[in-house]
Amino acid sequence: MSWKPFIKFWFKECGPDQWFFKKRKAFDRLLRKRFLSLYSEVVRGEHADWRKSPKGRLAEIIIVDQLSRNMFRGTSGMFAYDALGLALAQEALRAGADKGMSQWERVFMYLPFMHTESKKIQRESLRLFKSIGDKQNTWYxxxxxxxxxxxxxxxxxxxxxGRKSTPAEKKFMRTHKGY
Structure with a gap:
């Protein structure tokens, strides 16, 4: 299978409301129905040939980083392949795959940096999002x-x-909705 139908779906049939702003069960179900098999193939490395193209790399990153958050919402599966998503994004940047991409394409290429729990990589995330020049994504x-x-x-x-929250974390979670 080519990466092109997925990229067309993600950027032509979907938009910010589906991607970020509304947690819709119907959208989560749609993604599971249409792309669960593809997701499984991608996390097994079966579409590494997509990396020959910047958009193919982007498709892999979105499938690993974003689809997991929809298809497995509320479970540890949301984060199961975050390290893979980050590695794919780091590799894509080393290859210059983000050059010439649209603002939204760059946002999705950079999101694995934002999703990591590494302080060092969070600094890189902020630098990347500042480079887009979009205030909202830089704020996030x-x-x-x-x-x-x-x-x-x-x-x-x-x-x-399954991690235990500290008292400071519990207090924080009462005032911050989380991501």
């Missing part, structure tokens, strides 16, 4: 970085990942 990158700088992780993931 800065907010994610502040959380990881403060706690070393995302406290809102603790329950799902």
């Amino acid at each position: 990158a800065r907010d994610h970085k502040k959380i990881v700088d403060r706690f070393g992780r995302y406290p809102h993931r603790n329950r799902i990942l």
Whole structure:
């Protein structure tokens, strides 16, 4: 299978409301129905040939980093392949795959940096999002970085990942909705 139908779906049939702003069960179900098999193939490395193309690389990154958050919402599966998504994004940047991409394409290529619980990589995330020049996404990158700088992780993931929250994290979660 080619990466092209997925990229067309993601950027032509979907938009910010589906991607970020509304957590819709119907959209999650649609993604599972249409792309669960493809997701499984990608995380097994069966579409590494897509990396010959910048958009193919982007498709792999979105499938690993974003589809997991929809298809496995509320479970540890949301984060199961975050390290793979980050490695794919780092490899893509080393290859210059983000050059010439649209703003939204770059956002999705950079999101694995924002999703990591590494302070070092959060600094890179903020730099990348600033380079786009979009205030809203830069604000989100800065907010994610502040959380990881403060706690070393995302406290809102603790329950799902079976981690014990500290008193400071519990207090924080009462005032911050999380991501």
